[in-house]
Amino acid sequence: MAFQPVKFYQTGTFTVGNRLLAPEERSVQADMARINSLNSGHRACQGCGEALGARYAIDAAMRSTGNRLIAANATGCLEVFSTPYPETSWQIPWIHSVFGNAAAVATGIAAALKVKGHAEVRVVAQGGDGGTTDIGFGCLSGMFERNDDVLYICYDNEAYMNTGVQRSSATPPGARTATTMAVGPQPGNCFGQGKDLPRIAMAHGIPYVATATVADLRDLEYKVARAMSFHGARYLHILVPCPVGWGHGSHETIRIARLARETGLFPVFEAEDGEVTGVSKIRKPVPVEEYLRPQKRFAHLFGRPPRIDIIAGLQEIADRNIRRYGLLDSTD
């Protein structure tokens, strides 16, 4: 048999295809018997990171609970593209209430299940960053404080994408949105530095807090499975790039999410009872320019003249994250 050389390109992914792994190590998605909770045929945009992240998270939660799961969903892109009445893409028990109270609805479901003696049925609440960090924050903080048995998943695309890219409190500084235009002496988002909700959740001392990106889907599945092994309030924050709102090519969704982690702007870690127990190390920190440049929402930072001060501010945030969580691999 003739030897055929096989060339692998370094695309940045360290995901090994499922065919090379033992069955118990394979991802949930490799399993033909998976529930396929978010069916195809929904109306998400091309290259939607949220559709990818939601399917992985809910499928992994379904597997770890033995398909006994109820999901409550806040208003947002995820709810709008998946369920235009009377159609639905969800193949799980799923409830949408209003924008701000997904955590409260999930609390109620968990309380009802407890009263009815269905301890094996678990509850997931999910929402975008607007419904989590802004509007639903009171309900969410109450859920953490009461330590209700709910896993809250926030899909963070850093603005209100569904209504047309308005600024949310998770929007990073300097980002252009519909309500923070790239004009004036402080172009883009001039308010604050973005609400760091994972750390706020950790401050509540809840059993489990984790962050993940759609670039590392095995890590995402692991964190959902780990979260479902705890009882009590748990919080999972998933960075999901949005090609429409962030203004990058639809094919770059995964690459942008990977760069967000490798620059340090989005620290990927997990924490139990308020203490960080594990971080995803960065092999080689990437300057934030590489993350910012493909995104049109930061295009004004590279105009004429370039806003080196704002870029330096973002680099400072990344460096602070690297220091705070010890993201650098010290073995190198």
Add this chain to the structure above:
Amino acid sequence: MKPQARPMFDARSVPGDLCPIATVPNPMRPGDWRSMRPVVDRQKCVKCAVCWLYCPVQCIVEKPAWFDIGYATCKGCGICAQECPQRAISMIPEAAA
């Protein structure tokens, strides 16, 4: 359509007077949104399944020796072509296909 391990949710199991419940599976076939079409080079594909994992709409179809694209649901985002470690997927304009 991909084989479903579990049957679709049966709408008749819901009492009619409970509340309005969306029970129609989304019938949309967003394949006509596409401007760029992914094409798999069967010689280069090593079935590593990276495209399968990263496809947001699960349009990757497994064939005996390669992964193919389900053009009924593929929206043409190009994530598979970007992430393929073999560069086995190329995006070609839909007009030329």
